[in-house]
Amino acid sequence: MQALLKRYPLTFRGLRSGIECREGWYPLIDRAAKQTEARLQKLPTEGKELPTSLQVKEKMGVLCWYWNQHDDTTLKTITQEAVKRSISTCEQCGRDV
């Protein structure tokens, strides 16, 4: 989990309490965060603070991924895709369910 936080510092810099799910979901979070990180690197700041994730956690068997801003549709799409994928991925072992 620490590795993910280090690998994607822009994406996870505002995270309140780490990534709160089992490791079966780490690969799908890794894939998504790779894309959000690339997106954040390209976003113009223009005096505005860059978006950051606030919470990444399991809730009722589904990945919940919250951002502090919701203006960027690319970030929204990437996040929604990861959430969708979590539904069909075992949180413990990462296999398709």
Ligand SMILES: [Zn+2]
């Ligand atoms: Zn499993």
